Amino acid sequence: MVKQRNSRGILLTSNLPQLQNLIKRDPKGYKEEFLSQYNHYLSLLRLHSISTSSNQVNNDKSDEQFANLVTFVSQVAQCYPEETKELPEQLKGILLGSGTGGTAVRGDLRETAVKNLIMLRNKEVIDSIQLLQILLPLLAHVPSSLRSLIRHTILTDLKTSNQKAKNHRLNRVVQSLLFGMVESGMGAEVVGDKGKGKANKEKGGEAMWAVMMVRELWKKGVWNDAKTVSIVALAAFHPNTKVQSAAMHFFLGSEHDADEEDSDDEEAIKDARKDVRKLEHRSTVGKGSRKKEKQLALAKKDEKKKRKNAAQSTSANFPALELLHDPQTFGEKLYDNLHKHDKQYSLEHKVLIMQLLSRVMGAHKLCILGFYTYIIKYMTYHQLQVTTILVALAQSVHELTPPDVLTPVIRKIAQEFVHPGVGAEVIAAGLNSIREVCRRQPWCMEEDLLEDLIEYRKSKDKGVITASRGLLQLFREVNPGMLKKRERGKAATMGENSGQVPEYGHTKPVSQGIEGLELLEDHLNAMRREANPDEPVDSGDELSIDEDDEGGWSDWERESESSDSSGWEDVSSGEDDFEVSDSEDEEREKRKASKKGKGKTVDKVAEAEDVDMDDVDDSKSMVSMATTDVSGATKKLSLLAQQKILTPADFALLNELRLKAAKDLVTSTSSSSAKRKLAALEASKKHTSGDDQADRFLEEADILGPRKRQKQDYEERMESIRKGREGRDKFGSLKGKKMKEKESSSTNAQKKRNKPIMMALHSNSMMQKKKASLRDKQIKLRASIEKRKKAKR
Incomplete structure (x- = not known):
């Protein structure tokens, strides 16, 4: 029995994966074997710390053995949490050179430590904050193969942590780390980038990777707050010009800082489109089913999402400028x-x-x-x-x-x-x-x-x-x-x-009224008639307003700029300025007076005040004009603007109705004023849609303007001709020459000889010979004789 136990211990010592499997099945039964391996791990950790601190070169065999022990302890750490509670700090010391681990390591041992840390996070032995505090400082000091793994891990962890709800604690910790990475090199001397051979003394690697991580998280929609923008704003004044350039490209929304991902986005869109076409073909072949329809709908949704993400990645970064502190x-x-x-x-x-x-x-x-x-x-x-x-x-x-x-x-x-x-x-x-x-x-x-x-x-x-x-x-x-x-x-x-x-320093006057409001009112009345055809609608009735009128506010962010008015219409009547009452009888008469009676009221006012009759005539006209204008404005506003809060959707519909009315007017009248109004409305629609905003970012094409294509010279024309002839045979039909196994083409002269006699007799050439005069025949004969004489010479 003793011999079997000794052999078993030797076997487990030399075969760590087998011991790892047994420990996961029975942690209590193999605790002694684990402790022996863990003590071996601690002794190698101390030896490695001493060797790295004294700049001694370690043996490859000892490094390999130490890496295997690190993997073994990390794999079974969840089985013995009390014994391995210092493992994360030890791995942090191995990677960063702090704590019990001593100086940071390099090579395969560093990659092994990073992968084991990621595994501990996946098993929830450590949280995201502990992991990211270790991985973020490593970005600027590891090779590209390991850097891609660290970068992907950080982005995935942050995206997952903020997927259902914002993890403010994690975000604050990571943002503080990134802010410290940028701030660490701010005190260096500025070395410009003028001259290709001149290198910057300050590398600024940590700040560069901090900006790149912020850009990635902003692009994916994980971070979109003002503190994120403040990190890049600080990087815009970094002594390293490369860091400055990366930060400025973030604000400018430039495509140059995302060149590496453009190809990936295009490939993803192509793959998604290929899947959609494949499913569309499958839906047309064979028997249709709900499963196929569901798969096709999901594939189309995925393709649309990828296209949207690709479009957002190349658009200008407007919100970042707005969030500057x-x-x-x-x-x-x-x-x-x-x-x-x-x-x-x-x-x-x-x-x-x-x-x-x-x-x-x-x-x-x-x-x-x-x-x-x-x-x-x-x-x-x-x-x-x-x-x-x-x-x-x-x-x-x-x-x-x-x-x-x-x-x-x-x-x-x-x-x-x-x-x-x-x-x-x-x-x-x-x-x-x-x-x-x-x-x-x-x-x-x-x-x-x-x-x-x-x-x-x-x-x-x-x-x-x-x-x-x-x-x-x-x-x-x-x-x-x-x-x-x-x-x-x-x-x-x-x-x-x-x-x-207005002049400089003056504000624009507040606009009065809403142009084209009657078009919207007529449209809403027409829709009400269509909904209730049996209900009689009077033009003087007030517009019925629905209590639940919240549907028009669904796109308020998109349509908020499309309103044509920013103020209220003054609907107060102007009649009180011209009517003066001396007694209650006159007041009673004014209430009962019609349009004709209004003139008499003015006459009474003139007599009471001893006003000249010419002024009275002017007052009559003024009263009639004011009454007409005010009554018209009051009628329009009382039906719609006074009883209904216009939503952004209503203003969008009003703009469409105005544009349609202008087009109808141009079609019917073709007047220059109507055309100018239509052009102004189309320009306004383009402005409010966001394609041509007044404060939009200009492009070089706006400055250069329309450019006429320059005329090519002889060399350029010949070059284009030569390019067009490449890979193309000489002109002529290939039907009977190269497109058949045996050449079977013939010339027009050969075809003419084999033409049937009855067709040749009625041909145009024969008919012309028959109709020719004697003089024409002599001329042709003389020409034929001269031709034969020249041929004999």
């Missing part, structure tokens, strides 16, 4: 960083800072006046990335920007870009940039400069004509007083567009 301070720091390190940063990095600064200024309506003085020196047509700089300039302007600061910038653009000494594309870019600046702040333009710029609408280049006409049309709408009378257009001359843009 102190935008004014953030913008001022960006400008100070740009101005202070102007000679250290490369042009690409400075343009990136300009883009972010301009978007922050436009989104939060900031006034950082030094930015316009700084950007003037880059306003030359030969400057690299000048279109991006012009876009940044236009984005930074808003209605609160002082016009006197922008006037020198506009004048500089006109001097550098808009003159006969440059190309047509340069002139178009200059005019378009001036138009975008003036669209946001029209008062920065000077009258004499505007007069010169709109003269370019007579140019021969299409792009220049379009840009100049766009500038002219803009000032016809916003400030026609700066134009000459012959250039204002019909609408501005008639006063339809006067006073639309």
Whole structure:
């Protein structure tokens, strides 16, 4: 028996996987064997700590044995929680070089420790906070193979922890860790990126990975609060330019920082689409079933979700700019960083800072006046990335920007870009940039400069004509007083567009009423008639309002900007201003008076007050006009606006009804005013839909404008011809030459010889010979003789 026990102990000592299996089946029965292995593990841990602290090279065999013991203890840790309660701290010391583990290890032993930590988290031996506190600092110090595992583990754990509800405790801990990773390198010296051979002394690896993790979590929708944005906002001022660039791309929503995932998203969409087509084919073949329909619906839903995620990943990051804690301070720091390190940063990095600064200024309506003085020196047509700089300039302007600061910038653009000494594309870019600046702040333009710029609408280049006409049309709408009378257009001359843009420092007047409200009222009445055809509807009846009218608020976020009115309609009657009562009899008569009686009442008032009869006639007309206008407005508002709270869906429907009415008016009348109104409504619809917002982010195409395709020269045409001939045989039909096993084609002359005689007699050529005159026959004969003579020579 003793011999069998000794052999059993030797077997279990040399075969750890077998001992591990036995311990999981019977932890109490094999506790002694576990303790012996655990003591062996502790002794190797102390030896490894001593060797690494003294910079001694360990034996590969001892490292392998230690790694096996680490895996063994981690696998059975849940069976002996009291004995292995210090295991997480020991693994943390192995990886980070703190605690009982000593200096951090490298190589396969580090990978083994990471995998065992992940296994302990999956078995709930440790929680997510303990795991992430160990894994996050490792991102910048491990090879790519292990880094991908750590990155995937962190993202998956955070996403799972926040799936059902926000885990605020975990989020606060991880955000504090990321904030510390970014803040750790903030005190280093700034080394710019100017010059390709110059390397940055400060690596900033931890800060870089902190920004990348925040970007991933923001993109997946796990984190979307202001503290997340504050981490990236701090990274935007990191001494390392790479960290700055990554943080700025986060705010700009650039696609360059997500290039690695674009291919993965495309592959996922292709696979999902392939599955949908496969299931669609299966549904058409064989007998249909509910299971197939359900699978097809789930596959389509999955494909739609993947497409949506891919679209969101490439869109601009608007909410991040809105969640900045102190935008004014953030913008001022960006400008100070740009101005202070102007000679250290490369042009690409400075343009990136300009883009972010301009978007922050436009989104939060900031006034950082030094930015316009700084950007003037880059306003030359030969400057690299000048279109991006012009876009940044236009984005930074808003209605609160002082016009006197922008006037020198506009004048500089006109001097550098808009003159006969440059190309047509340069002139178009200059005019378009001036138009975008003036669209946001029209008062920065000077009258004499505007007069010169709109003269370019007579140019021969299409792009220049379009840009100049766009500038002219803009000032016809916003400030026609700066134009000459012959250039204002019909609408501005008639006063339809006067006073639309207030002066600088003044707010727009509150609009009165809701245009086209009667269309919505008629539409709702028509719907009520369709629902209740037997119920008689009187045009004077009040509109019935449903008590449960909450359905129109379902899309209030999307439609909140589509309302055409921001104030209440003044429906107070103006008759009291003209009617003066001296006695109760007159009051009683006024209540009973009809339209004719109202004139008599005015006569009595005039007699009582000794008013001239000419003034009385004027008063009569004024009373009648005021009564008519007020009664019409009161009628409309009393039916709908006074009794119903219009939802965003109602305003969206009102815009559609107005657009439809304008189209019908253009179809019936074809007048220029109706066409202008239709164009304005279509532009308004495009504006409210979000495709062309007033404060949207511009692109370089908006500055360049429509560009005419350049004519190819001889070499380019021949090159395109040669490319088209590649892989293609010489022209001609291949039907009887190469598309058959044996050539069977014939020429037209051969076909003509074999033509039947009856068809040849009635052919056109034979009929012409029969009808030919004697003179024509002689000419043909003489020509034939001359031809034979030449052939004999």
